[in-house]
Amino acid sequence: MVELTNIEIDALKRNIPIMQKEGLTFMIDKLNEIQASTCLEIGSAIGYSAMMMCLNVNDLKIDTIEINEDKYNEALNNIQQYQLNERISIHLADALTFDTNQLSYQPYDCLFIDAAKAQYQKFFEKYINYVKKDGIVIVDNLDFHGMIYDIDHIKNRNTKQLVKKIKRFKDWIFNHEDYDATYYHIGDGICIITRKE
Numbered sequence: 001m002v003e004l005t006n007i008e009i010d011a012l013k014r015n016i017p018i019m020q021k022e023g024l025t026f027m028i029d030k031l032n033e034i035q036a037s038t039c040l041e042i043g044s045a046i047g048y049s050a051m052m053m054c055l056n057v058n059d060l061k062i063d064t065i066e067i068n069e070d071k072y073n074e075a076l077n078n079i080q081q082y083q084l085n086e087r088i089s090i091h092l093a094d095a096l097t098f099d100t101n102q103l104s105y106q107p108y109d110c111l112f113i114d115a116a117k118a119q120y121q122k123f124f125e126k127y128i129n130y131v132k133k134d135g136i137v138i139v140d141n142l143d144f145h146g147m148i149y150d151i152d153h154i155k156n157r158n159t160k161q162l163v164k165k166i167k168r169f170k171d172w173i174f175n176h177e178d179y180d181a182t183y184y185h186i187g188d189g190i191c192i193i194t195r196k197e
């Protein structure tokens with residue numbers, strides 16, 4: 001696997017919540033398995049996961065959306081530095097209000113949701129419409145550092161609210177009549193969602 005060790009170390013030092021290596025490897029394997037040619041990512045941060053996907057999946061093209069201007073600028077820099085701007089189209093916007101006419105590579109083989117955890121269901125409902133019929137949705141951070149299994153003992157009120165919202169999303173998607181969701185205890189908890197036949 002091609003690595004971006006300098007960007008990875010830099011992000012970890014600055015507490016930028018990039019995808020854990022284990023989860024990233026799992027996702028890249030999955031994209032290769034389905035021979036994905038397009039992906040939409042919600043939450044670019046500094047571009048690490050998008051670049052890793054591009055560097056390790058042949059001919060993959062990515063749209064990625066980031067709400068934070070500083071992170072967006074940094075991602076843009078990183079993408080240009082690795083000459084991936086022909087394959088990664090990055091948008092500075094709140095994904096919830098983003099004008100989807102700006103998307104470059106729809107429809108997608110994969111939708112990767114990795115942004116504000118309280119909004120997972122909203123991201124899903126908006127962007128599932130741009131996923132191919134046999135495409136997949138990957139959602140990260142479903143364990144929230146294990147806290148999801150022990151909600152009663154979370155002291156911090158905001159954290160508790162957030163974890164409850166993640167749990168709500170999980171309950172919603174795992175019981176949805178239109179989708180199959182499979183949970184993987186990898187990284188910080190990942191699920192893969194597909195449409196039912």
Ligand code: SAH
Nearest residue numbers: 018019043045048049066067094095115116
């Ligand atoms: N996918 C990245 C990490 C993303 S961290 C990687 O693994 O390298 C989550 C990012 O989502 C943060 O940078 C945050 O600013 C962004 N974000 C949060 N809410 C968002 C929204 N509504 N729209 C777009 N981006 C959002």
Ligand code: MG
Nearest residue numbers: 019114140141
């Ligand atoms: Mg994440």
